[in-house]
Amino acid sequence: MSKPKLALYWAASCGGCEIAVVRLYAKILDVADFFDIVFWPCIMDFKYKDVEALPDKSIDLCLFNGAIRNSEQEHMAHLLREKSKVLVAYGTCAYMGGIPGLANVANREAIFERVYHETPSTVNADSVRPQVRYQVPEGELTLPVFYDTVRTLAQVVPVEYFVPGCPPVKEQTEAVLQAVMEGRLPPPGSVVGASDKTVCDDCIRIKEEKRVSSFYRPYEIIPDPSRCLLEQGIICAGPATRGGCGAPCLSVNMPCRGCYGPPPNVVDQGGKLLSALASIIDSQDPDEIERVADAIPDLLGICYLFGLPASLLRRVRQDRKAFPAGVTGELAREQGDVAVMTQRAP
Amino acid sequence: MVVPSDNHEPRIVGFLCNWCAYQGADLAGTSRMAYTPNVRIVRVMCTGRIDPTFVLKAFSSGADGVIIAGCHPGDCHYSEGNYKTTRRIAFLRKLLAQMGIDGERFRLEWVSAGEGAKWAQIADEMSAAIKEKGPLAWRENLKEA
Numbered sequence: 001m002s003k004p005k006l007a008l009y010w011a012a013s014c015g016g017c018e019i020a021v022v023r024l025y026a027k028i029l030d031v032a033d034f035f036d037i038v039f040w041p042c043i044m045d046f047k048y049k050d051v052e053a054l055p056d057k058s059i060d061l062c063l064f065n066g067a068i069r070n071s072e073q074e075h076m077a078h079l080l081r082e083k084s085k086v087l088v089a090y091g092t093c094a095y096m097g098g099i100p101g102l103a104n105v106a107n108r109e110a111i112f113e114r115v116y117h118e119t120p121s122t123v124n125a126d127s128v129r130p131q132v133r134y135q136v137p138e139g140e141l142t143l144p145v146f147y148d149t150v151r152t153l154a155q156v157v158p159v160e161y162f163v164p165g166c167p168p169v170k171e172q173t174e175a176v177l178q179a180v181m182e183g184r185l186p187p188p189g190s191v192v193g194a195s196d197k198t199v200c201d202d203c204i205r206i207k208e209e210k211r212v213s214s215f216y217r218p219y220e221i222i223p224d225p226s227r228c229l230l231e232q233g234i235i236c237a238g239p240a241t242r243g244g245c246g247a248p249c250l251s252v253n254m255p256c257r258g259c260y261g262p263p264p265n266v267v268d269q270g271g272k273l274l275s276a277l278a279s280i281i282d283s284q285d286p287d288e289i290e291r292v293a294d295a296i297p298d299l300l301g302i303c304y305l306f307g308l309p310a311s312l313l314r315r316v317r318q319d320r321k322a323f324p325a326g327v328t329g330e331l332a333r334e335q336g337d338v339a340v341m342t343q344r345a346p
Numbered sequence: 347m348v349v350p351s352d353n354h355e356p357r358i359v360g361f362l363c364n365w366c367a368y369q370g371a372d373l374a375g376t377s378r379m380a381y382t383p384n385v386r387i388v389r390v391m392c393t394g395r396i397d398p399t400f401v402l403k404a405f406s407s408g409a410d411g412v413i414i415a416g417c418h419p420g421d422c423h424y425s426e427g428n429y430k431t432t433r434r435i436a437f438l439r440k441l442l443a444q445m446g447i448d449g450e451r452f453r454l455e456w457v458s459a460g461e462g463a464k465w466a467q468i469a470d471e472m473s474a475a476i477k478e479k480g481p482l483a484w485r486e487n488l489k490e491a
Contacts, residue, residue, distance in 0.1 A: 105444075108491075148490055271399040274441060278433040284419075286432055293436045300444040312402040317446025317487055 013066030097309030104315035194244030270303030367415035373462030394427025
């Protein structure tokens with residue numbers, strides 16, 4: 001009998017999720033033994049045409065990491081969906097947009113303007129910008145279309161399972177692969193490799209009454225290592241974040257930043273975190289409340305550090321008059337309305 | 347890009363507490379005050395019940411504005427619900443500003459059961475201000491240019 005086929009792919013990601021899989025150490029040998037690895041461009045030399053040549057639904061398990069921010073990634077998401085029986089959004093970028101999803105505070109025009117013109121180290125006297133098509137004597141060169149809005153994998157194609165984490169912790173990756181190898185699969189749409197409680201449940205710090213008069217950034221105070229950081233005024237996303245990671249950040253005096261996404265039955269992680277933070281302010285005076293709120297420099301960055309594309313609003317409002325569609329916009333239109341999104345599985 | 351047009355009627359979602367603001371709006375109705383029909387009212391037991399998610403959901407589903415109205419400070423039927431709201435709304439207003447949704451589209455007002463005229467005036471003012479600004483059209487915002 002032939003071995004089950006495994007594929008891994010990276011879209012808009014940093015490569016940390018690839019490392020997280022390699023970090024299985026000796027266990028990776030069991031994985032390589034059990035599966036026939038048919039596609040893993042980060043580690044081995046595969047080409048897109050190798051995937052295209054496979055019959056539909058012939059890949060048994062595809063771990064897809066990274067968000068969708070350009071047309072190449074969108075194409076690969078559709079291709080791997082077609083070829084895979086089980087498609088897994090592996091890691092926070094594929095699950096919720098992750099750090100690349102923070103680009104949704106800007107759009108293509110704003111990003112290109114910054115990158116190709118404004119940065120102090122950029123010298124670009126001819127105002128050269130990447131073009132999606134360019135004629136050279138040898139023929140036409142093409143680049144993927146860069147989108148205004150970063151999307152999660154499930155907003156592009158249907159996804160069976162979600163493994164949160166930036167990156168997913170080793171023990172959880174191991175448990176997920178073990179479950180797949182033993183054929184113990186939960187109902188489709190499940191978040192796997194995580195718990196059904198919050199990070200606070202994993203955190204061993206002493207938690208008492210939460211009432212604060214000011215919020216601090218981690219460098220501003222030396223926190224008591226045994227007590228809840230939120231009670232000491234350090235913003236911690238623990239109460240609004242799914243556990244299962246084992247709270248490693250908290251064990252080194254750093255607050256949770258929310259990479260495991262919302263707990264079960266929470267629609268919008270940022271909305272819940274915002275609610276939790278506001279609720280513990282020890283004041284009824286509107287001016288004082290305003291002062292505490294104003295002391296937080298970037299509330300959006302705190303609420304949606306890992307999940308802006310998966311939030312209810314998904315991105316900031318674009319002033320399209322201020323940011324006219326560039327040349328690349330033409331091709332995006334040719335490809336149809338790319339923003340018609342698939343709903344995230346419940 | 348959605349352009350403001352003269353015949354655009356704003357869609358405003360109002361979350362009103364059962365004990366004060368909803369009674370105030372009811373008074374405006376039973377007193378036959380003529381005011382804008384553009385506020386769709388959702389009655390909640392207390393403004394303290396309003397999860398910021400409700401507001402985000404309203405905007406993402408196509409609301410042009412959201413108004414939260416409850417008992418005046420000190421008058422909450424549950425003692426402190428409106429103080430909790432004050433805290434959450436201060437934070438939420440900051441977040442919405444970063445998202446590009448300004449204060450005219452998101453208001454918090456205190457309306458007692460006797461202030462029917464005040465409610466009608468607030469609703470009219472807000473509707474006129476949003477009409478001036480044009481639709482928020484959040485779904486358009488998610489489309490590629």
